[in-house]
Amino acid sequence: MSNTTISPQQGNKKFLQKLEDMGVDVQACYQCGRCSAGCPITEFFDLTTMEVVRLAAYGMEERLLESKAIWLCAACETCATRCPNDIDIAVLMDVLRELALRKGVTPAEPRIPTFHQCFLSSIEHWGRAFEVGLIAGYKMRSGDFTGDMKLGMKMFSKGKLSLRPHPIKGKAEIKKIFSGKGKEYER
Amino acid sequence: MKLSYYPGCSLHGTALDYDRSVQEVCGALGIELVEIPDWNCCGASSAHMTNHEIGMRLPLRNLLLAAELGHDVLVPCAACFQRLKAAERSLKEEPEYWDIEGYPEDLNIVHVSSLLAEDSVVNKIREQVQVRFDGLKLACYYGCLSLRHPKITGVINYEQPRTLEAIVESVGAQPVSWSHKTECCSGSLTMARPDIARRLVGDIVDAAKRAGADGMVTDCPMCQANVEGRQLDLASADYLPVFFGTELISAALNGHYPAKQKKVHLVDASVLDEVLNRAPQSREETL
Numbered sequence: 001m002s003n004t005t006i007s008p009q010q011g012n013k014k015f016l017q018k019l020e021d022m023g024v025d026v027q028a029c030y031q032c033g034r035c036s037a038g039c040p041i042t043e044f045f046d047l048t049t050m051e052v053v054r055l056a057a058y059g060m061e062e063r064l065l066e067s068k069a070i071w072l073c074a075a076c077e078t079c080a081t082r083c084p085n086d087i088d089i090a091v092l093m094d095v096l097r098e099l100a101l102r103k104g105v106t107p108a109e110p111r112i113p114t115f116h117q118c119f120l121s122s123i124e125h126w127g128r129a130f131e132v133g134l135i136a137g138y139k140m141r142s143g144d145f146t147g148d149m150k151l152g153m154k155m156f157s158k159g160k161l162s163l164r165p166h167p168i169k170g171k172a173e174i175k176k177i178f179s180g181k182g183k184e185y186e187r
Numbered sequence: 188m189k190l191s192y193y194p195g196c197s198l199h200g201t202a203l204d205y206d207r208s209v210q211e212v213c214g215a216l217g218i219e220l221v222e223i224p225d226w227n228c229c230g231a232s233s234a235h236m237t238n239h240e241i242g243m244r245l246p247l248r249n250l251l252l253a254a255e256l257g258h259d260v261l262v263p264c265a266a267c268f269q270r271l272k273a274a275e276r277s278l279k280e281e282p283e284y285w286d287i288e289g290y291p292e293d294l295n296i297v298h299v300s301s302l303l304a305e306d307s308v309v310n311k312i313r314e315q316v317q318v319r320f321d322g323l324k325l326a327c328y329y330g331c332l333s334l335r336h337p338k339i340t341g342v343i344n345y346e347q348p349r350t351l352e353a354i355v356e357s358v359g360a361q362p363v364s365w366s367h368k369t370e371c372c373s374g375s376l377t378m379a380r381p382d383i384a385r386r387l388v389g390d391i392v393d394a395a396k397r398a399g400a401d402g403m404v405t406d407c408p409m410c411q412a413n414v415e416g417r418q419l420d421l422a423s424a425d426y427l428p429v430f431f432g433t434e435l436i437s438a439a440l441n442g443h444y445p446a447k448q449k450k451v452h453l454v455d456a457s458v459l460d461e462v463l464n465r466a467p468q469s470r471e472e473t474l
Contacts, residue, residue, distance in 0.1 A: 040371040044383055072380070075232050076371035077335035081345060090336060097237050111379040116233035123234070123245070127227040129196035138378060148381065151416050151453075158451055160201040160412070169225045170248070177244040183284050184240035 011059020015099075019056060021187045024092045026057040028085040035079035035089055045069040046108070049079050049089060056092055065100040071109035111142045124178045127168030132161050190297070191253050191260045192220035195267035195408075196228050202264075202408035204451045208433035209263045209299060215440050216311050218302075220261060223252050229270035232375040246274035247285065250294075259295040261302060263433070265333040265407035268298045273339045298333045298340075300406045300432055303357075304350035312357040317442030319359025320435065323462045326365050326395035326403045327351035328429070330410040334369055345369070351404055354432040358439035360462075365398035367391045374409035377417065388417035392427050401458045403429045415453040426454035438463070 019026055035049040036042055042049065046068045055064050064070060073093045080090040100107060107113045118137040122130050135152065139145055155161050168174070190213075198206035213220050226249050235242030250271060253260045262268040278290055302308060334345040342348065346369065352362040370391055377384040391414060395403055405411050411429045418426045429452075438444040444459045 040387055041373065041376075041383060044380075072376070072383070074371050074373045074375050075236055076331040076373075078331070078369075078371065081335045081337060088336075094236055094239060094242075098239060101237055109380075112376065113237065115379040116237045119231070119233040120237070120241070123228045123230065129200065129228050129231070131196075131200050135378075142379070148378070151419065154419075154453060155201065155412075155416070158453070159203065160451070162200060166196075166199055168227050170227065173248060174227055174245075177241055177248070182240040182244065183286075184243065187239075187284070 006055065006058060006060055006063070008058045012061040013059065015056075015061040016059045018095065018099075018187070019092065022088075022091055022095055024056075024088050024095065025085075026053055026087060026092065028087050029053045029057060030085065032084060034082045034084065038078040038082050040076060040078065041072050041074055044072050049073075052096075053087060053089060053092065056096075061099070064096050065103065065105040066108060068108040070096040070100060071107055071112040111144065114138065114142045117141075120178075122165075124174060126165045127171050127174045128166050130162075130165035132163055133165060135161075188217065189219040189221065189258050191256045191258045192222045193226055193249060193253070193260050193262045193267060193271065194222065195226075195262070195264040196231075197264050197266075197408035197412075201412050202431075204448060205263060205408050205411070205431050205433065208431055208437045209261075212303070212433045212436045212440070213261075215315065215437075216308060218261075221256060221258065223249060223256065223260070226252060229267045231266045231270065235270065235273070236375070242270070243274050243277055243285070246270045247278065247287065250274055250278070250290065251287070254289075254291050254294060257291070257294075259297055261297050261299060263299040263406065263408075265298070265330060266409060268296065269332040269335075269339060271296045272341070276339055298406070300333065300350040300354060301342075303432065303436070304353035309353055309357045312354075312436055312440070316358055316439040318439055318463055320439065320459070320462050321359050322465075323360040323458070324363050324399055324401050325355050325360050325430075326398055326400035326427075327355060327362050327368060328391065328395070328403045328405045328410060328414070329369050330374070330405065330407045331369070331371050333406060351406060351432055354436065355404055358435050360435070363395075363398040363400050365394055365400070367394040370394075372410050372413045372417075374407075374413045377413050381417070381420070384413060384417045385420050388414050389421050392418055392421075395427055396425070400427065401462075402456075403427055404432055404435060405429055406432050412453075418454055428452050428454050428456035428458060430456070430459070435459075 230245035
């Protein structure tokens with residue numbers, strides 16, 4: 001954990017502006033704790049969901065990007081659904097993960113972003129997810145060679161894993177989507 | 188009724204049988220499906236969790252292909268449904284980011300269970316069933332993404348949904364009242380953090396057992412694979428099979444549960460057979 005002072009005076013104004021542009025009103029939080037109470041992963045988090053929202057309201061970007069919580073969040077959207085102040089905490093988590101990757105912050109849970117990147121490479125390449133390729137890529141990049149071998153073999157034996165990808169015709173359109181252009185990046 | 192069909196990657200991979208049962212059930216109920224040509228992956232959780240632009244552009248391409256066909260779009264996968272709906276919402280509420288002209292206002296994206304739980308469809312299923320699953324107790328498990336966030340999905344009863352219950356009742360089985368209907372199984376983390384998935388799946392399955400369920404029913408292919416698959420890691424070998432709603436309807440309409448389909452499950456799924464074997468073989472006998 002970083003030694004950043006937690007104070008609204010030290011807050012990152014650009015970060016707060018980004019949240020405002022994305023329609024996430026973190027200032028509306030009155031710390032009722034419904035987000036943390038409903039979070040299915042909370043026992044594995046280093047920051048509770050409510051603490052994530054509070055730190056965001058203070059503009060404590062650095063502290064958040066270094067947290068495990070942003071990666072362990074499963075995007076189930078229970079927190080945002082139950083927030084009485086309509087704070088879109090699910091979008092907040094998306095923004096935090098995207099910023100962490102763009103800024104090259106070392107992820108506190110490296111295997112999770114590695115999985116996401118392998119999944120996205122598969123789509124970028126074929127236009128559709130190719131599960132066997134994705135699993136192989138993840139194993140190589142994460143170093144987790146032995147995990148879930150039995151489950152994988154069982155799924156394969158039941159015809160759930162195809163050895164061939166299903167490429168689409170419009171691969172060029174998909175490449176364009178992945179090209180890193182688009183107004184969204186300026187938001 | 189004619190609908191465009193967006194199967195999504197899971198239904199062409201780990202959940203091939205879900206694709207088959209959706210098509211079969213729709214065919215039997217007179218719902219014509221036209222698969223969207225050259226559809227691409229919706230990006231699932233990984234895209235929107237790490238890159239907003241990509242997370243929106245991937246489903247948008249599918250919406251534009253669907254707009255060319257013009258029919259409402261049927262989506263069986265909960266994650267695909269949520270991503271297509273999220274893209275639709277953004278397209279309508281903040282069109283300035285996407286530069287897309289002429290997207291139809293009235294094109295509906297429909298999740299398979301809301302379609303099958305419509306009164307007229309339920310009545311049709313009831314009329315056509317060859318056999319009823321009397322005495323079979325099932326825990327209806329929705330998971331997350333067909334429900335949340337309600338401002339994306341448009342679902343009204345997002346805490347106590349009833350669509351799977353209506354489907355279960357239409358084939359004569361009994362839905363149980365239980366606590367974990369809409370809890371997350373952590374499907375998006377299952378590969379990178381299997382320990383978390385084991386914990387969540389364990390809690391969900393225990394809750395279903397406490398309610399007296401013989402099995403579970405879902406409409407999400409990630410939940411189906413994760414809840415069955417992660418049970419294999421648990422200490423208790425008293426596994427609960429997870430059926431697709433359409434799998435149940437298909438068996439009820441055909442009057443039998445094929446051995447080939449039973450074998451697709453990662454845990455023992457013979458409970459369906461057992462109920463069928465003791466059920467009256469034709470609907471007339473029950474009248």
